[in-house]
Amino acid sequence: MTRRRAVGRSVLCWLVLAPLIAIVLFPFAVMLSTALKPTPEVLEFPPRWIPRHIDWGSFAAMWQAADFGSAIVNSLAISVGATLLALLVSIPAAYAVSRLAFAAKGLYRRFLLVTQMLSPILLVLGLFRMAAAVPFGDGTLVNTRIVVVVIYAAFNIAFAVWMLSAYFVAIPRDLEEAAWIDGCTRPRAVLSVFLPMAVPAVAVTAMVTFVNGWNEFTVALTMLRSPDKQTITLSVVNLVAGRYSVEWNQVMAATLAATVPVAVLFAWAQRYLVQGLTLGGVK
Amino acid sequence: MVPWLLIGPSLALALVVIVYPFLEILELSLHDVSPFGLVRGFVGLANYARMLEDPVFLGAALRTLEWTALVVGGTVILSLPVAMVLGEDFHGRGLARTIVLLPWSMSLAMAAIVWLWSFNGDYGMVNAVLKEAGLIARPVQWMARGDTAFPVEVGVGILVSVPFTVTIFLGGLASIPGEIYEAARIDGAGRFAQFRWMTLPLLRPFVTIAVVLNMIYVFNSFPIIWVMTQGGPDNSTQILVTYLYMLAFQIGRPGVAAAVSVAMLAIVFAITLVYLRLEEREAA
Numbered sequence: 001m002t003r004r005r006a007v008g009r010s011v012l013c014w015l016v017l018a019p020l021i022a023i024v025l026f027p028f029a030v031m032l033s034t035a036l037k038p039t040p041e042v043l044e045f046p047p048r049w050i051p052r053h054i055d056w057g058s059f060a061a062m063w064q065a066a067d068f069g070s071a072i073v074n075s076l077a078i079s080v081g082a083t084l085l086a087l088l089v090s091i092p093a094a095y096a097v098s099r100l101a102f103a104a105k106g107l108y109r110r111f112l113l114v115t116q117m118l119s120p121i122l123l124v125l126g127l128f129r130m131a132a133a134v135p136f137g138d139g140t141l142v143n144t145r146i147v148v149v150v151i152y153a154a155f156n157i158a159f160a161v162w163m164l165s166a167y168f169v170a171i172p173r174d175l176e177e178a179a180w181i182d183g184c185t186r187p188r189a190v191l192s193v194f195l196p197m198a199v200p201a202v203a204v205t206a207m208v209t210f211v212n213g214w215n216e217f218t219v220a221l222t223m224l225r226s227p228d229k230q231t232i233t234l235s236v237v238n239l240v241a242g243r244y245s246v247e248w249n250q251v252m253a254a255t256l257a258a259t260v261p262v263a264v265l266f267a268w269a270q271r272y273l274v275q276g277l278t279l280g281g282v283k
Numbered sequence: 284m285v286p287w288l289l290i291g292p293s294l295a296l297a298l299v300v301i302v303y304p305f306l307e308i309l310e311l312s313l314h315d316v317s318p319f320g321l322v323r324g325f326v327g328l329a330n331y332a333r334m335l336e337d338p339v340f341l342g343a344a345l346r347t348l349e350w351t352a353l354v355v356g357g358t359v360i361l362s363l364p365v366a367m368v369l370g371e372d373f374h375g376r377g378l379a380r381t382i383v384l385l386p387w388s389m390s391l392a393m394a395a396i397v398w399l400w401s402f403n404g405d406y407g408m409v410n411a412v413l414k415e416a417g418l419i420a421r422p423v424q425w426m427a428r429g430d431t432a433f434p435v436e437v438g439v440g441i442l443v444s445v446p447f448t449v450t451i452f453l454g455g456l457a458s459i460p461g462e463i464y465e466a467a468r469i470d471g472a473g474r475f476a477q478f479r480w481m482t483l484p485l486l487r488p489f490v491t492i493a494v495v496l497n498m499i500y501v502f503n504s505f506p507i508i509w510v511m512t513q514g515g516p517d518n519s520t521q522i523l524v525t526y527l528y529m530l531a532f533q534i535g536r537p538g539v540a541a542a543v544s545v546a547m548l549a550i551v552f553a554i555t556l557v558y559l560r561l562e563e564r565e566a567a
Contacts, residue, residue: 126304
C-alpha cells in the first residue's frame, strides 16, 4: 500500500462503519449485560446496561439447567467427527480435482455445486426417514450422534473440496515431481512432500467445517431427541422454546459461553478464510 | 482409475446422504402417508393439489418471496459500501474487519435467541434504547404481531448475511489492480466517476455471485424464523421452510410436507441452473 494513512480518512472510515458496528456489537452487549444480572433485575423496565449488582450465578445455574457440560461434549464430538470424516473424503477428492485430468471432472464439480445448493432443511424429512430405516443398537439411527456426524460431513464436502483445491492449485508441482525423480512412488510423494505443504489449507477447511457443525440447528433439532444427546445450540434453544417462563439471565449466560470461544477462533482465523475465498476466486 | 478412487469416497457419501433422501421425499410426495410416516397407496399428485389448496401455503410462498427479496437486497446494498470502506487503508482496519465479520461465528439459532430477548416487549434493550432516543413513546410488543415481527426477522437475516457477502466483495475489490485508478486520476476522473464507471462494472461478477448464493441460503434459511416466532402468530411469519417443518414434524402431514420439499427443490435447481449459465458466460 502506497497510500498514506491520513488521520482524517481513518476517522471518516470508522464513522461510516459506526452504525453497522454498533448493531453487530449490540447482541454481545445484551448477552453480557443480561448474563450478569440477578433474576429480579432482569425483569425491570427500562432495563439498565450496567447491572446494579453483578451476579455470576447465572453461569452456574445455566450449566445445570442446560446440562451444559454434556452439551459441550456432544457438540465437540459431533463437530470433530464431522470435520474428520469430511476431510478424509475431501482431501483425496481435492487432490484429484487440482492435480489430475480426468473425463468426469466437470461433471463431478457440477454435482458438488448442486449438493452445495441444497440445505438439509429441504431434505430433512428424507434424512429423518433414512435414519429411521437403519437399525442401530436397540433402535435406529434416529437420536444417535453418528447420523448427525455423517450428515454434517456430507453437507460440507462441496465446500471442503472447493476450498482445498483452491489452495492445492497454488502448491507447486515441481517439488512432487522432484521427489518422483529421486525414486519416490507417487503416493509416497503425496504423503511426504504434498501433504505437509497442504497443512494450512487443511486447517482452514477444518475450522470452517467445525464451526458449521458447532452452529448447526436443523439436523440436530430433528435427529437428537433425548436431552443427554443434545448439542449446545439445541440445549440453549430448548431453554427458550415452549417454556412458560424463561430465565433470560441463564439463557444469555449460555449463549455467551457458547459463542465467545467460536468468535475468538473465528477472529483469529478470519484473514486466512478471506484469503482462501479470494484465492478460490469464488467462481 | 486413480481419479475415481480419489473422488469415490466423497461421491459415495454425498450420494447416500443427499440423493437417497431426495428419492425418499419424491416417493413420499406421490403417496398417501399416515401422520406417523406409514406409506400407504399411490395417490399421484394429490399431495401437491392439497398443498396448493392450503391458504397457509400460498401465504408462506408469497412471504418467502418477500423474505428472500428483502434479505438479499438489503444485504447486498449494505455490504457493498461496507466492503469498499474495509478495502481502504485506514487505522484499525483489521479490528473493523474482525468486528464486521463477527456475526458469522455465531449460530443462527443463538443470534435469533439474543435478538428475541433484545426485542422483548416488556424488558428488551431495543425498546429501552428507542425510548431513550425519543423514537417511541411506549414499549412496542414487537413479536406479538406479524407486521412488526417479520421486519425484525428480516433485519436479523440481513445482519447475519452481511459478513459472507462483505468477504466476497473484499475478494472482488482485491482483484482490481490499483494502477487503473492511478490512470483514471491522471485522466481527471473524480471519486464518484471512478466508482460508477470502474469499481461497479468490475465488481459485477462478484455481485452476481453474492446475489445468487445469498438467494439460495436465505430461501432455505430456517433457524431465525423458527426460533423467533415459529411462523406465528397465526401463521403471519410463516415461510416455506417453517411451513414444511411444521407439516412434517408437528401436525403430522408428511405427504404434503414432501410435496412442499419437492417444489422448493425445483426452485433451488432452477436458481442453480441460472447460476451455472451466468458462470459460463462470465468464463467465456
